Amino acid sequence: AGSTSLSGLLPPYDELYYRGVRAYFTKDWEKAAEYIELSISTREALRKTRRKCHDACSTAGDEIVSRLDREKGTSWDLWALDWIQQRAECIRFCLGRAVTPAGQLPVSSDIEYEFGTRNAYNFLQLIYYELSKPRKAAAAAHTFFMANPSHLEMRNNIEKYRRMPGVTEDAFEDRERELEKHWEVYDAAVTAESSSDWALAVKRWKECVNETLKQTDECRAQCVVASQRLPEETDSTEGAYEKAAALSLSLLACKQACVALVSTRPGRISSHEDFLPMQLEHLHIAQYKAGDLKGAVQTLRSLLLFYPKDNETLSNLQLYSESLEGDTEAQATGPSQEISNYISRALAEKKLLYFGVENLDFKFFDPDLWTPEDIVPESLRESWRAEREQLIEKLKEGEKVLEVDDSGFYAGGPVPLVGVTITMDDEALNGTNRVVFDGVLSQSECDTVMQLARIAASVGDGYKGRRSPHTPHEKFEGLTVLRAFKLAQDGMLNQSDAKLLHEIGERARILIHSYFRSHSALYFSYTHLVCRSAIPGHQEGRLDLSHPVHVDNCILEPETRQCWREAPAFTHRDLSAILYLNDDFEGGELFFTDRDAKTITARVKPSCGRLVGFTSGPVNPHGVTAVTAGRRCALALWFTTEKHHRDMERQEAEAMLGIDGQKVKEEKEESDSNPTPARSGRSQSSKSRSKERERVSSGRDEL
Numbered sequence: 001a002g003s004t005s006l007s008g009l010l011p012p013y014d015e016l017y018y019r020g021v022r023a024y025f026t027k028d029w030e031k032a033a034e035y036i037e038l039s040i041s042t043r044e045a046l047r048k049t050r051r052k053c054h055d056a057c058s059t060a061g062d063e064i065v066s067r068l069d070r071e072k073g074t075s076w077d078l079w080a081l082d083w084i085q086q087r088a089e090c091i092r093f094c095l096g097r098a099v100t101p102a103g104q105l106p107v108s109s110d111i112e113y114e115f116g117t118r119n120a121y122n123f124l125q126l127i128y129y130e131l132s133k134p135r136k137a138a139a140a141a142h143t144f145f146m147a148n149p150s151h152l153e154m155r156n157n158i159e160k161y162r163r164m165p166g167v168t169e170d171a172f173e174d175r176e177r178e179l180e181k182h183w184e185v186y187d188a189a190v191t192a193e194s195s196s197d198w199a200l201a202v203k204r205w206k207e208c209v210n211e212t213l214k215q216t217d218e219c220r221a222q223c224v225v226a227s228q229r230l231p232e233e234t235d236s237t238e239g240a241y242e243k244a245a246a247l248s249l250s251l252l253a254c255k256q257a258c259v260a261l262v263s264t265r266p267g268r269i270s271s272h273e274d275f276l277p278m279q280l281e282h283l284h285i286a287q288y289k290a291g292d293l294k295g296a297v298q299t300l301r302s303l304l305l306f307y308p309k310d311n312e313t314l315s316n317l318q319l320y321s322e323s324l325e326g327d328t329e330a331q332a333t334g335p336s337q338e339i340s341n342y343i344s345r346a347l348a349e350k351k352l353l354y355f356g357v358e359n360l361d362f363k364f365f366d367p368d369l370w371t372p373e374d375i376v377p378e379s380l381r382e383s384w385r386a387e388r389e390q391l392i393e394k395l396k397e398g399e400k401v402l403e404v405d406d407s408g409f410y411a412g413g414p415v416p417l418v419g420v421t422i423t424m425d426d427e428a429l430n431g432t433n434r435v436v437f438d439g440v441l442s443q444s445e446c447d448t449v450m451q452l453a454r455i456a457a458s459v460g461d462g463y464k465g466r467r468s469p470h471t472p473h474e475k476f477e478g479l480t481v482l483r484a485f486k487l488a489q490d491g492m493l494n495q496s497d498a499k500l501l502h503e504i505g506e507r508a509r510i511l512i513h514s515y516f517r518s519h520s521a522l523y524f525s526y527t528h529l530v531c532r533s534a535i536p537g538h539q540e541g542r543l544d545l546s547h548p549v550h551v552d553n554c555i556l557e558p559e560t561r562q563c564w565r566e567a568p569a570f571t572h573r574d575l576s577a578i579l580y581l582n583d584d585f586e587g588g589e590l591f592f593t594d595r596d597a598k599t600i601t602a603r604v605k606p607s608c609g610r611l612v613g614f615t616s617g618p619v620n621p622h623g624v625t626a627v628t629a630g631r632r633c634a635l636a637l638w639f640t641t642e643k644h645h646r647d648m649e650r651q652e653a654e655a656m657l658g659i660d661g662q663k664v665k666e667e668k669e670e671s672d673s674n675p676t677p678a679r680s681g682r683s684q685s686s687k688s689r690s691k692e693r694e695r696v697s698s699g700r701d702e703l
């Protein structure tokens, strides 16, 4: 059928979408796929047509905006009417040649939401699964997931698709990538910067600025929809001016809104405030570090267009100019042409908009932080100040609840081991950078390691059979890999069992490394198999914990909510993991708390093959409830990105048996359950990438 109707004109894409959804619910998969795909391609074609018409009609009116700039404030409504009419005329004609009248109408907010959240791809992944087209299903699932990154079911589906025959890594393409390219370059720029590759960082930040400008322009062009319909009857009736003015205001407001849209990542709610100036900040630093002083001067001059009075920018400019002593040409470098075009257009439009806002009681909140006070009418300034204060208040409140992890790790990476599933993610665990996996060990592996713990305990353990360092009501037994290997050498343990203990640690390391998207290598910092057993007769009326609330890499001070990254805390621990082996005991639940060490935010019940992972820092205080009966065993693991803090004992053990520390067996069975339909919904994740991290080293790692 193609994406055009019989007339050769674009039909309304929302109608196609509804047809597809209806077919989906009657399980007519072929038809559902056809119509939903058609709605996506029609929407895309409409977008391109709008762009074309926007460009074709850009002269029809834009020069009025600049005229207004010259002839300040005169007969605003007349200008607006003139402008909007010229535009509407031109655009209506242009669109009419390619789009059916129904297709030109704005779609409902429901449909906008469906496409905004990429829910069409949610339907598609399931439809393609039903049609046995796993590659297409994978692409649809991936596309949906990009905008819904904490969607658990979809993540599990993706893992399932990954295991299907014929599905290779390249199948997981983002079908909406075209409009998100600036984020790709943004990430590349951040990466180049964090590895101090300044020449590359300059290149990437420049690309990022250009791509952001391009996407903003692309978004603004789509605003023609706001101006295309000037009701016929208004031409002759009273109130024509007001209506025209209102239309032109919505058009301008639509364009301004693009700033926020472009600076919001798919799947996030809040936008990067000050997105463009922020990129320029990064760019000039990279240019300076790369030795391109002239470029740095130009970037600072561009930055000054946003913030003409910013002291830091001015003093940096001074500094660079001094370093360029003698090179007057370089000193005099002006701002980039693109940025200055961007600013002057934005300012002209803002002025037009403000006149309207003042005169027509039109609601508008400026998405830019840099708008100069003097172009904002006094009456507006007042109400904005109040609104902004409210917003800041709200953000502050949000901060209290939403812990920000600056560890540089970012939960949500792939799960590279077959048979392992995510049972709880950040959302389910009510926190940041936490995860629970299941299926890491088989029952027989758990049994083997439990047996290992029992034998090792019977021959005397590494902690000399003492009571728990945390509670007098429990016994605490530990076994390291090295000790297991030595016991095996002495014939006390099976060598293959000792090897298994080593290997499951490696399994955990691979999972944690991938899921927390560690940019650098991850080394074991310390690992031990540890059992906590209730001492019979000592359990009556117990109120204490098996392990009091603590943070693994800093000393938590709950009263002040501070966490001191200093000895005796193991400050170099970056990621923590606990691999559980059994559940035949009472109590012994792991729990996470708020920084107050009181408010429990999540609980995890140990069971065989369950792996809990989290960043070792202050966002993850945790403890273990009393083990009141039986024996609770787990392999506790801590990882570091600092090679010189790696566990030398483990290396010694590996050397002993000639083991390659990087190898891991993939022997889990494939789970054969079907992908599940994923409900749509957005959730916010507020994690920031690593800043400079303090590196305090302490003594050798142990308990």
Ligand SMILES: O=C(O)CCC(=O)C(=O)O
Pocket: 547, 552, 578, 589, 590, 622, 623, 624, 634, 636
């Ligand atoms: O065993 C557990 O569940 C947690 C232990 C723990 O937090 C630790 O050893 O630091």
Ligand SMILES: [Fe+2]
Pocket: 550, 551, 552, 576, 622
């Ligand atoms: Fe811990």
